[in-house]
Amino acid sequence: MSIFKEIKEIISEIESNLVEIRRDLHRHPELGFEEVRTAKVIATILTELGLTVKTGIARTGVVGLLEGAQAGPVIALRADMDALTIEEKNQVPYASQDKGKMHACGHDAHVTILLGAAMVLSRLKDRLPGNVKFIFQPAEEGPGGAKPMIEQGVLENPPVDRILGLHVWLDLPAGQVGLKKGPGFASVDQFDLLIKGKSAHGALPHQGVDAIVLAAQVISALQTAVSRKLDPTEPAVVTVGKIAGGYRRNIIAEEVGMEGTVRTVNPAVRTQLATTFKEIVGGICKAAGGDFELDYREGYPTLNNDDAVVELIKEVATAVVGTDHIIEPDKPTLGGEDFAYFLERVPGCFFLLGARSEAKGITAPHHNPYFDLDESVLALGVEMMVRSTLRLMEE
Ligand SMILES: [Zn+2]
Ligand SMILES: [Zn+2]
Structure with missing residues (x-):
C-alpha cells in the first residue's frame, strides 16, 4: 500500500x-x-x-x-x-x-x-x-x-x-x-489618540478650542493621507474604530479620545504612514491651539x-x-x-x-x-x- x-x-x-x-x-x-x-x-x-x-x-x-x-x-x-x-x-x-x-x-x-x-x-x-x-x-x-x-x-x-x-x-x-x-x-499597528482642546460655552466657541472639530479634521486628514500621500498600488488602511468625547450639547468639548488600527503590507509604507500619521495629528492640533497625546504601537509584522x-x-x-x-x-x-x-x-x-x-x-x-x-x-x-x-x- x-x-x-x-x-x-x-x-x-x-x-x-x-x-x-x-x-x-x-x-x-x-x-x-x-x-x-x-x-x-x-x-x-x-x-x-x-x-x-x-x-x-x-x-x-x-x-x-x-x-x-x-x-x-x-x-x-x-x-x-x-x-x-x-x-x-x-x-x-x-x-x-x-x-x-x-x-x-x-x-x-x-x-x-x-x-x-x-x-x-x-x-x-x-x-x-x-x-x-x-x-x-x-x-x-x-x-x-x-x-x-x-x-x-x-x-x-x-x-x-x-x-x-x-x-x-x-x-x-x-x-x-x-x-x-x-x-x-x-502588518497591524495600533494607536490610542487623545486630542486636547479647551472647554467653553457652546455659544462662545472662540473662547475655547473644540476637540470634536479637531477630531473630525484629524479623521478626514488620515483618510486623505491614505488616498493622496501613499502609492495607490500599495495596500493601506487606517481605521478609527472607537471615538468618545464631550460633555453635553452646549459645551465645547475639551477632550476626544480615539483608538484604531493601521494596516499595511510593505514595510516602507508602514514607516511612511506612521510618520504621516504623527505629522497630521501634530499639525492639526497645533494650528488650532490644541494639544494631543499619541500612543502609536507596532504590532504583528507582515x-x-x-x-x-x-x-x-x-x-x-x-x-x-x-x-x-x-x-x-x-x-x-x-x-x-x-x-x-x-x-x-x-x-x-x-x-x-x-x-x-x-x-x-x-x-x-x-x-x-x-x-x-x-x-x-x-x-x-x-x-x-x-x-x-x-x-x-x-x-
Ligand atoms: Zn481571529
Ligand atoms: Zn484566527
Missing part, C-alpha cells in the same frame, strides 16, 4: 475522534494566555502518542517533538489555541459552555488538525526521514503568543528548518485550499510566505484537492496573523483551508457569534499537514 493511501486510512480511522476533540475544545473556549485546559488536553494526547512534550512555554504554550527513525530536517507545524470574547449564538450541541467566550475564529479546529497530524505522523515514525515539532501557541488574537514562544527558544533545540501553519477560512468553500506566495497578511515552500505545498494540494480546488489570490488580506514572526525566522508557508458550506448553512464570517466550520475539513487539514511535512522532509 502506498504511504498516501495509508495516511488516508489512518485519518478515516481517527476522524470521529477528531470531531469529538474539536467539539470538546469548542465547548470550553479559553482566551489568550488562559488556555490552561486546552494545553492540558494537548499535552495529554501528545504524551500518549510518545512525543517529548514541553508545557508552560510563553505561559500556556505547548511543544511536542516527534523524532523520526531516520535523520533529516526538522519541520515545525503550528496551531494557535485561543478563543475570543464573543457570546456564541449557535444552537448546537457543542456550543460554548462559557458565557461570553467563543471559538469564533476556528482555532479549535487548528488545534484538532495539529493533534490529528501528530496521531498520523507518530504512526509513521519508523519511516520518517526527519523530526516534527508541533507548536501550540497561545494568544494569536492578541497580544500575541508567537513572539514570546520564539524568545523562549521554540525554534531551537533542535533548530527548525521549515515551518507550516494554516487557517480555516470561511471565505472559501470546504474542499478548497488558498495559497499565496510572498506577503499573505498585513506575513511573508516563502515562494519555494509555497510551490511544494501547491504540489501537495494538487494531489490532495486537485488543481481546480486551489485558490491563489493575487493580493494579500489586510488581516493580521502572528505566524508572521515564525516566518521572519524560518522559511515556510501559511495556507488557508476553506471551511464554508452553503448546504450546511455554515456561512457566518470569522469573529461572528454565528461562526462555525464544516467539520469535514478537519480530515482534509490533517492530510494537507501530514503530506506537506513528508514533502518538506524530502527536500
Whole structure:
C-alpha cells in the first residue's frame, strides 16, 4: 500500500475522534494566555502518542517533538489555541459552555488538525526521514503568543528548518485550499489618540478650542493621507474604530479620545504612514491651539510566505484537492496573523483551508457569534499537514 493511501486510512480511522476533540475544545473556549485546559488536553494526547512534550512555554504554550527513525530536517507545524470574547449564538450541541467566550475564529479546529497530524505522523515514525515539532501557541488574537514562544527558544533545540501553519477560512468553500506566495497578511499597528482642546460655552466657541472639530479634521486628514500621500498600488488602511468625547450639547468639548488600527503590507509604507500619521495629528492640533497625546504601537509584522515552500505545498494540494480546488489570490488580506514572526525566522508557508458550506448553512464570517466550520475539513487539514511535512522532509 502506498504511504498516501495509508495516511488516508489512518485519518478515516481517527476522524470521529477528531470531531469529538474539536467539539470538546469548542465547548470550553479559553482566551489568550488562559488556555490552561486546552494545553492540558494537548499535552495529554501528545504524551500518549510518545512525543517529548514541553508545557508552560510563553505561559500556556505547548511543544511536542516527534523524532523520526531516520535523520533529516526538522519541520515545525503550528496551531494557535485561543478563543475570543464573543457570546456564541449557535444552537448546537457543542456550543460554548462559557458565557461570553467563543471559538469564533476556528482555532479549535487548528488545534484538532495539529493533534490529528501528530496521531498520523507518530504512526509513521519508523519511516520518517526527519523530526516534527508541533507548536501550540497561545494568544494569536492578541497580544500575541508567537513572539514570546520564539524568545523562549521554540525554534531551537533542535533548530527548525521549515515551518507550516494554516487557517480555516470561511471565505472559501470546504474542499478548497488558498495559497499565496510572498506577503499573505498585513502588518497591524495600533494607536490610542487623545486630542486636547479647551472647554467653553457652546455659544462662545472662540473662547475655547473644540476637540470634536479637531477630531473630525484629524479623521478626514488620515483618510486623505491614505488616498493622496501613499502609492495607490500599495495596500493601506487606517481605521478609527472607537471615538468618545464631550460633555453635553452646549459645551465645547475639551477632550476626544480615539483608538484604531493601521494596516499595511510593505514595510516602507508602514514607516511612511506612521510618520504621516504623527505629522497630521501634530499639525492639526497645533494650528488650532490644541494639544494631543499619541500612543502609536507596532504590532504583528507582515506575513511573508516563502515562494519555494509555497510551490511544494501547491504540489501537495494538487494531489490532495486537485488543481481546480486551489485558490491563489493575487493580493494579500489586510488581516493580521502572528505566524508572521515564525516566518521572519524560518522559511515556510501559511495556507488557508476553506471551511464554508452553503448546504450546511455554515456561512457566518470569522469573529461572528454565528461562526462555525464544516467539520469535514478537519480530515482534509490533517492530510494537507501530514503530506506537506513528508514533502518538506524530502527536500
Ligand atoms: Zn481571529
Ligand atoms: Zn484566527
